[in-house]
């Protein structure tokens with residue numbers, strides 16, 4: 384499977400978001416990664432519906448919504464209406480994960496589950512066949528620009544193994560501290576969707592940084 388690049392606009396210039404979206408449109412980015420933080424599940428607040436609604440008409444690229452919020456069930460329909468293609472919820476934020484995943488699909492989106500660095504991959508054994516995507520967090524969620532956690536490789540191997548047996552089409556996304564220095568190793572370990580925020584938007588030429596992630 385060809386790998387996908389999902390630049391995170393958490394690190395974009397919010398004073399001129401349109402310019403950054405247009406750069407992404409011209410780039411080899413496959414998806415736009417959209418990080419929603421509520422200040423409760425994670426110690427930071429980012430953005431929500433109004434920004435998603437503003438971004439949606441500016442791009443034809445699928446928008447990959449990563450919900451770092453408690454009680455995501457209450458907001459799934461609204462995120463779907465606002466333009467999400469994929470919605471990923473956190474395992475740690477869902478009491479009835481099966482119900483939440485069905486709700487995402489009923490809203491017309493593909494469904495993902497994110498795992499914090501301390502959450503074992505085998506906790507997904509009984510839901511994996513229902514998922515389109517699993518997001519392995521390679522930093523503690525909440526902020527861009529953090530240092531990559533090395534134990535992520537072990538989790539990617541575990542997930543690859545689980546998906547090989549149970550859901551070979553699963554998208555394996557990794558998020559946090561990704562740059563052209565570790566992208567090759569991550570792909571080799573089993574990732575097939577790479578999220579990158581600061582390494583793209585802090586680059587002198589962001590489209591070139593995306594190109595390098597796409598062609599490591």
Ligand code: DX5
Nearest residue numbers: 391524525528559560580581
């Ligand atoms: C972190 C977010 C990430 C973040 C990644 O909580 O989920 O998507 O934007 O940023 P970098 O690539 O800078 O680590």
Ligand code: ZN
Nearest residue numbers: 418449558578
């Ligand atoms: Zn994210």
